[in-house]
Amino acid sequence: MTIEMKIDGPETVNRTDDMAQGVLGRDSARPDGLAKATGRATYAAEAHPEGMLHGVLRRAPGIGAVRCPNLEAVRAMPGVRAVLRDARMVRNAAQGMADEAPVQGVDEAAYVGQPIALVVAETFEQARHAAQRLEVAIERTDLPIDPDAVEPEVPEAKQSSQGDLDAAMRNAALTIDADYTTSSMNSAAMEPHAAVAEWDGTTLTLRGALQMLRFNRNELADSVGLSAEHVRILAPYVGGGFGSKLGISADCVAAALAAMELGQPVRVVQHRRNVFEVNTRRSETRQRIRLAADADGRLIGLGHEALVSNLPEETFAEPVVQASHFAYPGAARTLGIRIARIHRPAAGSVRAPGEAVGVTASEVAMDELAYAAGVDPVELRLRNIPEEDPERGVPFSSHRLKAALLDGAERFGWSGRPMAPRQRREGEWWIGTGMAAAFRVNMVVEAQARIRLHGAGAVVETDMTDIGTGSYAIFQQVAAELLGLPLAQTEVRLGDTALPPGSGSGGSVGAASTGTAVWLAAMELRRQIAARLGCDEAELTLKDGTATAGNTRQDLADILSGAELTGTGHVKPGDAAEKVRQATYGAHFAEVAVNDVTGEVRMRRMQGTFSAGRILNRRTARSQCHGGMIWGIGMALTETMTHDRRDGHVVNRDLAEYHVPVNADVPPLDVHLLEERDPWAGPMQAKGIGELGICGAAGAILNAIHHACGARLRDFPATPDRVLAALE
């Protein structure tokens, strides 16, 4: 039996808090932790089916028509079994939730690095060598690669305007009007994209590094020309995604095509340098932010207009202004996204698409406004908390920005901070502090999950993935809480499209959406148990494997008496999102040291306070927030994909040249999670937290740099050359 639920309105009953097991919300270990720590967790490339061949992708070294003049000679090389130049190979990874094949083809390279052939050989070394030998001749086409050099598309649906912002800017006591830029960035998950494909003549089985299996199955089926029921994808462990594994990728499709052609299993692993090109990057942005405020710093108008880029035919446009629609008040508002169609590698979702760059820039603008008004930056935010959604006029489902700001300020020791910059110096170093607010939209995605309950415990099943986010831990806790089972008796099976389709991991939706499906499946089982006892579900107390109803108490195993019960949960988004504005909130505080001689910035400490509804597992939630804040350090100080000015190729396409934060870049971090219940977030009253930690974090750091040394940087990242130039 299935319980279906559409999220249409507030949950008033809050059954979750009635449960007795006491495991949900706890700081509890990952059930998959020991397998990961001992090397037993197996990722996509780690299957070794009998007769497996090895495929290596060959990339286009330029933009234009592609020929491989020595293809036959490469085919004859030792061990080589095939050189595939199949028109079904994909240009770049599919966008998140595309549900269909991305742009395909190998005859025209739309960007430098596009995979244009797969060389398959008996060993990896033979395949790599042969792929390097494959000559690729490009008949070069001059296509635009600079986002500032083309006339951008201005999609009507992405523009909005209320009131007269120009008039507000003319009449305001205080105004800020500045351009901010953020860099092209890469997810750079630790596990390179990889696939092992097997074809038995009927069914294609693919072990992949993918985030959203129910969409990926359709994308793969559509790419290779199979019906979805003949495709099965397995991804029980995924070595990080951050958006780059949302859609089916080049390795998966090429491996599948090769396996189908050769009748043998084929493995394709993207080299790290492919990872930087053939999956989706975060678009660079140019953002004009206008703030119009009264003399006290209260906003009367707000403009946020962004230029982003993508390849032709890609539907995704970095939604830079997503949070600006509701973050701050102001009757006059102009928001919009323009898209430059250029031939850099495809852009797509990277951790917190939109807010990661949009909130970060607008929080620097808010800091500038605080200084223009002579108002403490925390106080300025407190003065600008809207009472309802400033554009749609609907209420907030819950709004904890004020609480987060006050909590963070208290823990960080913000009070007494001198407002003026350049107040503290230690040798060559200027020391300063800065802050930013965090905003992130919250979404629900359709999801299903099944629980099988038997005498020895429960098994939760869904095709949902755990990309490090904690799905295994959280679903175990949800099921154990509702079914009154110890965690050890609750098993979670994920990452197999043969299981009920979950939400997939992305957009911070996983824990709350698929978690709600697990919750509903467990509720269905509670009803079945109650029916067996002849009582109402609400009278049932389940704890430690026993059921209590009225004056009777029985072991669950006895109630089941050998039977296996099955419950399924199915959650869908309803019209709640139209009735209220739902988001998550937080506050970042940072202390930095800026070297007066070299322009180097070192982090001293960071504090983050976040509110995202019920926290399902404090340990995994805290780790997600750490991750987001550290991504903020990367965005603020080091991360930038450099595109060659002639052909747009990624110059720094490996981990030695693209600088993600390392251990020594990270100062002590303090994360505090607020208690919150958002009744509009379904029966668990929980929202997503995986992306909130990055939103605004880099803004707090740039604001701290300003406070330290007086240099106002508006271009991310604040590399030493930029800091030094601003210091002089």
Add this chain to the structure above:
Amino acid sequence: MAVTITVNGQDHTLDLDPRVTLLDALRDHLHLTGSKKGCDHGQCGACTVLLNGRRVNSCLCLAVMHDGDEVTTIEGLAEGGPSPLQEAFVAHDGMQCGYCTPGQICSATAMLDEVAAGWPSHVSASLDCPVELTHDELAERMSGNLCRCSCYPGINAAITEVARRGKTEATE
């Protein structure tokens, strides 16, 4: 080429293409996939194993150059039950996706030995004083192991706990 390597205490004689890295020998020929390939360039540390007791990036070693050498992988550290570091990484959530974790743990295992032996690092105050495992020392010594999930707070807490415990045991 024939090569005999002792892996986790067991001798393995392999006939390998000379281009096979130690990492690929472990992963593809011995099916010990606990050692991870993150970059194949010596840039990320996910492939870290212990070679004759010292940490190395196994993606930068050709297998045929290690005839007669002893290799310990993450699987080897768990023989006879998980090591204190493996348990501490779980307890402190020193992982999220888990892909860098074997490399972090192998690296930390050798790093604690280096500290015990008094090896200085870039941030040590002097070249010959005993090393105290401060936050800065630990962070510096573990910076060859990238974690994109950015679990550094948990990783450092786990290592610090094991280091402290080891010190207590040594003085008892």
